[in-house]
Amino acid sequence: MVRSKLPSSKKQQKRGVDFKKIKRKIGRKLPPPKNATNTEIKSKAIILPEQSIASERVGLAVSKKGLTLKELLQQTSHHNAKVRKDALYGIGDLTLKYPDELRVHRLAIIEKLRERISDDDKVVRETLYELLKSVIFRGSKEDMSGPFISLIMAYIFNAMTHLAIDIRLMSFKFFDLVVQHYPSSFLSSAEKVLQNYGDILRKNHIFLDDRSKLKNALVGLVRCLSLLPFVNKEVDSPSDNSNNARGTLHAFEPETPKEHTGVSSIIKALEGLLPILLNCFQELTPSVRVMPQVDAQSFDCMSYVLQSIDLAVRFFVYGNNSCQTSFEVFVPSMSKGADVIVWGKNTMLMLLKKLLEVFPLSPIHHPTEKDDDRYYVLNIGIAEILMHISESIDPLAILEEKFLEFIENALSGQILCNTRSSRSVREKHLVSLLPFIPQLVSLVESNWKFRLLQAFTKAFKGCKPDSSLNLACLSAIEEMLLPLNRKVTVFLDTSEPEILDHQISWIRELPQLLVHLGDRHPSSSKVILHLQLRLGQCAPMNPSLAWEYDNMQNSLIEFYSMLLDEAEDEGGIHYGPFLKLPRDCQELSISSLYYFSSLDPLLLQSVASCCLCNNLEPYVLFRIIEVLHSSYKAGHIHIADYISFFVTLLARFKVIPEKFYCAMEDNEKISNRGTFKALTDAVCSCLSRIGDDTLVLQILQKTMVSELSLNPPLDNKRAMLRLLLLLDSRPTILPEESISNLANSVLQYLIDAASYIPENSADESNDSNQIWICKYYLAPCFFLFDRSDKLLTLVLNLMGSSMAENNSSFPSHHGTICAFDQSSRISAIASILLFMHNDVKLQRALSSCKAEIRLILRNLLSAQCPHGDDSVADFG
């Protein structure tokens, strides 16, 4: 457009004057000069084919917002806090979705994330905390590695010394997190961390407004301190169960005492930390005391401070102990004692003095019940620290009236109130005091001794049988009763009657506790049984304790089993908890039977009825027999009781009910018979070990014969006959009258056994099996016959006469209890005769009894005629 105008103006110029003024309108643009350079830039997008796979989003791990890990990591250092936070969320997202990413890039992720630990923005830090806690540490638990920890640690330490208080506090939280997941990381950096804790706690003005921050810091401190070595007594106790699984026995210890490497620096750090903690506590105390009501935050802070002090003190105390004891052996006694250095002695002395000053914390205002509980908890905490310190440094320092009074009150529960919840709280805390009671009692003067013991006994009797308080009481009792476990040399003189009274009352409590506990708390029962056993082992040290131990038998009867009603024959037995306890408890209780200096027949009877119960494991049954045998050998059981115990076992043991015998595939029943066989063997070997067999037989035979005449089940009869055989010799030494008494029962036994003789059934294998069983039953009789011709004659006579009696009836134990059918009895007798005839050994004996056999045959024939039964006609 511009150009088109130009020629027209030129035309006008040519036509008009030379310099014609060109009029221009205002606001119109000047035309550009002709030599103007065109500055317009035109561009087009250049399209290149894709070169990098990294930016290919498809098939790549991306977060919800479609960002890759790399981008997210870059964004974590974005200047905008919101972007950083989102990036952290994104990383969380992504690693949850693709756990592989985390595994591959863990170090890279940590390297980037650690920078955020000292982030200025609170929200970002908190997000990072959550991310580390919920995703990263959890995902990489299995392979914790050195570089991983050290990467993050450097930044945490950096943050700990940051100027901003918030960041510092947060850094302790981070450290706490790391320690939670990698406990070993604490020890390597313990010194530094403890110093940092000290620094932050020193600046307590920052906590005045906000106790929750202080609380957070203290929680972390408590956790760290609890990771110190030696703090937990149980860990380095020698009777560790894991050593059973150890490989070789002769190998050298693989671990050198590495715990001692950093110990000196930790000691120094702790020595620095303790005064600060104490200071903290002292500043909290007055502010809390004037409060009308203790607020939960301050209370928590105080109790955490106390816990930290306690842990530190424990480290000193037990660390000392373990260093001294491990090399105690084989050091000549002269060199001991000189170079014992108590760690942190001065610090602890200072602590002891300061805490004793404040000791029974009591509110200025009249407290509510809840506050009362809180003060109680704090006081117990202080008391525990005091006892720890005094145990190692100065045992006599704490024996002040107010302290002892507090302990007494705590034990006897005088400052207890009645609500259930507070009671449980107090019980829980009292547990921590109980381990110190034995030493305390040993140190105080005699009137306090009695008061403390009184209170202790009250606490022991008052607590619930299954509570942890009860367990703690038991271990304290163990220490006070048994010399084995005494740590202190100066201890209760058991000759003092008052102390003895208490000891006796504890012992008397034990069986009742056992019965109370029943079978619901096997672990508690085990502790009691163990104590009982240990008591038995060292009972002879004091005659009155030994007497008391023997007296326990009466109360133990209920633990095994009780005969409810004498009139009732069976079913009236009330089984105690013994039967249902696990095997290790059963073994412990059986073992303690051995240590009774004379076993009460009543207790033996109750044990016997336990043995007869079918629920008892065979293993335990045999253990009982073994232990009783050794007890007899040691002279703790009267011989009559001992023998009658075994006779009871043989005569009363219930084997399979015969009527179910046809279904003999039942495994349980067969195993029961096997058990009884083994039992018979065990009893026989025990009785034969008593000494002279003939003397034992003389004692035994009368009861055995009378038991046999009571017509017990077949298996029991067989067992008794076997026992007689074992003790008897050839020819028999049984007296005449026993033999004549025996004859009747033997005949009955034979007839019963003969019912196993197969009838003409088609099943071959079943037949052979039955014959085998039959021989198993008949064999003892045949041995008896072989030894005593008289018995054979008598039995044969009885056979003959019994056939003659038409209406005689024998009750029988198998099948329904009814009169034996005459004919079946006859056939039984006949088959027995056949069996006897086949037996090689008996042939000689039989030849001398021809008259009797003839009589039987005559009766047989006469019986045969009316019935027309020819099943025995071929007998010659």
Place this chain on the structure above:
Amino acid sequence: MEVVIASSSIDAGISCWDLESGAEQLRYRSCSSPPHGLVCVGRRFLVSSQIRETSSSSGSVLYWSWNKPQAEIKSFPAEPISPLVSNSDGTYIIGGGSSGNIYLWEVASGRLLKKWNAHYRAVTCLVLSDDESLLISGAEDGCVRVWSLFMMFDDIGSQEATHLYEHNFSEHTLRVTDIVSGYGGVNAIVISSSEDRTCKVWSLFDGRLLRSINFPSVIDAIALDPCEHVFYAGGRDGKIYIASLTGDSTSGSGYGMHIVGALSDQSKAITCLAFNMDGVKLVSGLEDGTIRIWNTKSQQIVRMFKHAKGPVSNVLVVSRPLCLNPQTSVRTQASISRRNASLLPPPLDKYVNSTDENADLKPVSALHGPHSRTLDDFYCSYSVMNNQIKELQQEGSSAASELELERLRVECKRSLQVAQQWKKMYDDLHHFCANELVDGGQTGGS
């Protein structure tokens, strides 16, 4: 000559067989010993404690010399003693009493050197560690305790210590039946068996329980293989179980964890076990009175002896001095026995002799070998030594002054030499100065 010695808990004497030939040797009469109650003291004579009726208040310990069937020396300690142990030289006999006391006698003089209360119930077995510095005792109360013999005589130390024992293992619930100790002095392992059907392996150094093995029956006797890779445990069910002491605890035998097998020949309960010198033959005493000797390599019975009707309570394998072999010395037996009778030490004292004048300085009199000529060599030396020590302490003896004189003489010689040297040096210096002066004068004058 290696002999197997066996005694029984009923009165059946002590039998003695040659392990190689199986020929029975002299049978010593009238001995009924409890388990672990038979020892051979210094290969010189046999000592056995005796089972007494429970009513008797004192025990009895008998000595037999090798070639006389009757017990020659009888001593009656204050209470019934059942386990006995002696060190290899035969200097001491240590016995465990039925009330839990342990007695330590010196053999040569029969003095009761020490008696201490070790257990709450009867001591059942006593064993010395292989360097004979530690005594390990097991008792009816299930405790196994380790005593340092050095500590027992360290009066000051034992007063300071809270307890006399070095270690106390109280994991067993019932009577301890047997203990063996391995090689390696204080680093050895100790194995104890108990009526609670377990055997436990302990470390002697730090007193830790290393392993607990459950057996299918009560173990009454154990024997440790010389290589310490297995041990043999004789059970009441007549089997000798082989339990592994090495690392792999896989059990293919079906008896339980760590048990790798069993030697069994359907016999009665095993009551005692012993290894012979080369560690291949395992001698087992049984309850039926027989003694079976197993070859542990082939796991076969190689020999069987019949000792008595009652249970065998002890078996020992002892290498017996050859010259006392009755076959060779049968002609001179009368003369030897007459001479030897005087060689047996006096009976053991009943009580600690508190009136001993120098109680802190007791001499140790070792038993002498059977070939030594006189007794005087052994008894005169102590007083002489004591005198010399005293004199040395006071520096008043002639020997001490002689030493002093010698020292002074040497010093005098050395001082003379030094004086000579100084004198020579002075002379040189004087000469030099004089020359200098003279020369100076000459030059000045010229």
